[in-house]
Amino acid sequence: MPADEPAQHVLDVRDLTVAYGGVAAVDHVCLHVRRGEVLALLGPSGSGKSTLLSAVAGFRPPTTGEVWLQGRRVADPGRAEPPERRDVAVVFQSYALWPHLSALDTVAYPIRRRGARRRPAREEALEILDRLRIAHLADRRPAELSGGEQQRVGLARALARQASLYLFDEPTAHLDTHVRGVFLDELVVRREASGAGGLYATHDAEEALGLADRVALLNAGRLVQLGTPEQVYAEPVDIWAAGLTGPASVVRAAVVAAHGGRCSVVVQGHRVTVEGTAATPGRDTVPLLVRPGWARLGGELTGRLRAARFRGPHSDHLVETSMGEVLIREPGPPRHAVGDDVPWTLSRIWPLQETAAPGGVAGPFLSRAQSRGRSDSRPR
Amino acid sequence: MQARSTDLGRRAAVLAVGTVIFLLVVLPVFRLGYVVWTEGSTQLDEVLGRPGLGEAVLNTVLLAVAVTVTAVPLGTLVALGLRRADVPGRGWWRFAMLLPVLVPQFVLGYSWTQAYGRAGFTDTILGLVWPSVLGPWGVWAVLVVNTVPLTYLFVAVGLATRAEPNLERAARASGGDPASVLRHVTLPLLRPSIAAASVLSFVLTMESFAIPQVMGTPAGFTTVTTTIYRDLSLGSDPLSFVEALTLALLLVALTVLVVIPADLWLGPRLRVTRVANPEGAPIVTPRGAAGRWIAAGLGGYLLLGVVLPLIALVTAAITPAVGVSPSPGNWTLDNFRFVVNARNAEALGRSALLAFAAAGLLTVLGGAVAVLERRRAGRVMASLVTVTLVLPGSTLAVALLITYGRWIGGTLTLILLAYLAKLWAFAHRPISGALDRLAAGEMQAARASGAKALTAVRTVALRPLAPALLGAWLICFVTALHEVTMSSLLYGPDSDTLAVVVLNSKELGRIGATAALSVLLTLVMLLPALPLWVLIRRLQSPRHPRAGGARSLAHAR
Numbered sequence: 001m002p003a004d005e006p007a008q009h010v011l012d013v014r015d016l017t018v019a020y021g022g023v024a025a026v027d028h029v030c031l032h033v034r035r036g037e038v039l040a041l042l043g044p045s046g047s048g049k050s051t052l053l054s055a056v057a058g059f060r061p062p063t064t065g066e067v068w069l070q071g072r073r074v075a076d077p078g079r080a081e082p083p084e085r086r087d088v089a090v091v092f093q094s095y096a097l098w099p100h101l102s103a104l105d106t107v108a109y110p111i112r113r114r115g116a117r118r119r120p121a122r123e124e125a126l127e128i129l130d131r132l133r134i135a136h137l138a139d140r141r142p143a144e145l146s147g148g149e150q151q152r153v154g155l156a157r158a159l160a161r162q163a164s165l166y167l168f169d170e171p172t173a174h175l176d177t178h179v180r181g182v183f184l185d186e187l188v189v190r191r192e193a194s195g196a197g198g199l200y201a202t203h204d205a206e207e208a209l210g211l212a213d214r215v216a217l218l219n220a221g222r223l224v225q226l227g228t229p230e231q232v233y234a235e236p237v238d239i240w241a242a243g244l245t246g247p248a249s250v251v252r253a254a255v256v257a258a259h260g261g262r263c264s265v266v267v268q269g270h271r272v273t274v275e276g277t278a279a280t281p282g283r284d285t286v287p288l289l290v291r292p293g294w295a296r297l298g299g300e301l302t303g304r305l306r307a308a309r310f311r312g313p314h315s316d317h318l319v320e321t322s323m324g325e326v327l328i329r330e331p332g333p334p335r336h337a338v339g340d341d342v343p344w345t346l347s348r349i350w351p352l353q354e355t356a357a358p359g360g361v362a363g364p365f366l367s368r369a370q371s372r373g374r375s376d377s378r379p380r
Numbered sequence: 381m382q383a384r385s386t387d388l389g390r391r392a393a394v395l396a397v398g399t400v401i402f403l404l405v406v407l408p409v410f411r412l413g414y415v416v417w418t419e420g421s422t423q424l425d426e427v428l429g430r431p432g433l434g435e436a437v438l439n440t441v442l443l444a445v446a447v448t449v450t451a452v453p454l455g456t457l458v459a460l461g462l463r464r465a466d467v468p469g470r471g472w473w474r475f476a477m478l479l480p481v482l483v484p485q486f487v488l489g490y491s492w493t494q495a496y497g498r499a500g501f502t503d504t505i506l507g508l509v510w511p512s513v514l515g516p517w518g519v520w521a522v523l524v525v526n527t528v529p530l531t532y533l534f535v536a537v538g539l540a541t542r543a544e545p546n547l548e549r550a551a552r553a554s555g556g557d558p559a560s561v562l563r564h565v566t567l568p569l570l571r572p573s574i575a576a577a578s579v580l581s582f583v584l585t586m587e588s589f590a591i592p593q594v595m596g597t598p599a600g601f602t603t604v605t606t607t608i609y610r611d612l613s614l615g616s617d618p619l620s621f622v623e624a625l626t627l628a629l630l631l632v633a634l635t636v637l638v639v640i641p642a643d644l645w646l647g648p649r650l651r652v653t654r655v656a657n658p659e660g661a662p663i664v665t666p667r668g669a670a671g672r673w674i675a676a677g678l679g680g681y682l683l684l685g686v687v688l689p690l691i692a693l694v695t696a697a698i699t700p701a702v703g704v705s706p707s708p709g710n711w712t713l714d715n716f717r718f719v720v721n722a723r724n725a726e727a728l729g730r731s732a733l734l735a736f737a738a739a740g741l742l743t744v745l746g747g748a749v750a751v752l753e754r755r756r757a758g759r760v761m762a763s764l765v766t767v768t769l770v771l772p773g774s775t776l777a778v779a780l781l782i783t784y785g786r787w788i789g790g791t792l793t794l795i796l797l798a799y800l801a802k803l804w805a806f807a808h809r810p811i812s813g814a815l816d817r818l819a820a821g822e823m824q825a826a827r828a829s830g831a832k833a834l835t836a837v838r839t840v841a842l843r844p845l846a847p848a849l850l851g852a853w854l855i856c857f858v859t860a861l862h863e864v865t866m867s868s869l870l871y872g873p874d875s876d877t878l879a880v881v882v883l884n885s886k887e888l889g890r891i892g893a894t895a896a897l898s899v900l901l902t903l904v905m906l907l908p909a910l911p912l913w914v915l916i917r918r919l920q921s922p923r924h925p926r927a928g929g930a931r932s933l934a935h936a937r
Contacts, residue, residue: 059554082557083549083552084554090553097550098547098551098568100569109556110554111557113554
């Protein structure tokens, strides 16, 4: 059976809208999670990620649309199954650990609710805590645990649920490598049995791109783009998506020809051939995305260095060019003084849809570098 | 240099407030113990052998147990029910559930007798009489109606601060059905709040006076407080006086017996370290029949418990005499004309003066302790003030009487002192709670932005504290206006308050006049209370409820 058959999906969200007093927090969203897959919901706060998770978990009924889990409809506007009857486990934002229960009893809770007796439930819970390397904390209450330990208990409780869909509601701290490994291993194990998936809400692009098999971009409750991490990073649908998924320079130039994955861009009056594409080549300038790795210092083009910031393994250079400001990331410390003319090369572009937003450098990471660079006028 | 002078100022403040507490509470209670010890030791056997004394003590304890085991589960049910989003008119019910406390206790008790007693409202209209409304069952029922708002409030606050929605969502998402979540998560989280509500309900019932006096005494049902009142106001032999003193001491001993173990157990538990942030909204269920049933239940409860009795009271006030049909043709304002006279106007003036003075002073005193308790030296004071919350009014009145009675007995000053001692904790708790919620960083940020200490208080702290300060004032004002336990023991020829006038009018058996006075007293209280309450609500609500978009809207529910 091909992987995209609906029967292979652990979660199907069909045209889902969730409204609070007339305001749609989730607005006609369609998406699905396949078996063994982690889908990240990436969006700024207020974009509807948590609401979408609430509707999937059963904390909120949909206003319109349907939620299907494992090929079974669990929610539509007329009827919503309660959370305990859905095959989902939730890791909460601040973990929502019960202050009156020890770590062991917390993890044993879902096992007990499955009908296990106290003793076997505790044994199973201890085994899960052991996998997360916190078996020695079994008797502690949440108040006696550090943030990272609380996160592990929260995840252990979710794992104990043995659900086919794991929901992560923006965990406050990133999952560390070990915790992430345990979770992904669990998905692999469960995939061989019945199949399980994850839905991970976050506002952090780096975490979403690094963790997920596919990423869904949400803005104001709407699904903006859905694709692999590589796709949403390299081929964002618009300027907003480009800024959300990583450092992005948005410049303007004319793409005069495109063929077989390469295209010609007019920069400083020259035609430069780079990797990229264009829907309709022509003489008009269009907004183009340049990721930090798609341009480098040295070469036939020249620009003026507006700001340079040392970032440890690499340095960020903000170069003012005839196309606009371009962020170039180079290994090592900055090699040029701010204000110098520097040579540079463009190697790749991605045409963006024309939007009302003006061109320039987008993305939180970059605007910080930019503003710092501008105020930083002292000579190096 | 400046640090030393503020330190000195703080010490002076601690000393001053400490002296006031000592003079108002500690000294009188010790004096009471001393007098009972010296004068009572010879007559103690005689006193303890008096008929009816053991019965009064037993009645008091049984009543306290009966009210607690009814009012606490009821209050918990109401709090849990009102948390469901599908109850129609939820915001209104939350307000309405607190209404019974706005009605003075003896007015509520008297209204019940007018509603359900012989020749009462239901008797006249439907022929339904409930003779035992006078006696233990009636006292129990009205005390429950009067206590449920309190237990509801305790549990509702516990729900809001302890049972975060996400903790319950986590349990549901772990496979727990609603009943299991209630048992394993919600109720364990609420246990300290429920226990605190139980202790308070027990103690307040033990020291309640107005309702047992109005509904129990006519049927021969005595409690410790009504016996003290009888001994001091009617008894003329020295033995009665010693009995009153002994009972006053016994009452405080019984209270301490309950409060101290409870405080030892509860103290650490009520200070639970909070782990998660308050997040998430309760689980939303589609509108169903359950919400309507809850609303109907609350409506029935309020109708029978408060509304119908108050209608009966108003009817009695506008009916010329007992036995006259309460039909519109017979309505008259004669009862009001009868009670609106110079004497009662003076009493009203005294009541208002006392209530205003007490509320103003108490807000200052409560605020002072709330500020000072943040330092080590002030903590003992805060504990002492909290103890006065459970110090029975009768005990306090008797203690103040024998300590200061020879100088200021029968004056308004003594009554004012009693109010200050008894209600200090009422003012202290809300202000202290508001100070706790004030983020420390906010004041520091103001100081770091160049504000002096007082400027920082005025510009940054006063606005978030305003609802608590106004609330403290309002609680003290309303309670002082209601107060009859201490006033009825302490008033003199020219210092009776309106509440005492109503009580005496009732003792004289003037039904129409008592009803008219009760209506007037309730109206006088509502006059400043309602606008202030609206103001407090407005101050509490966030300025721009819609600013945060859908997320904050969801949280607001």
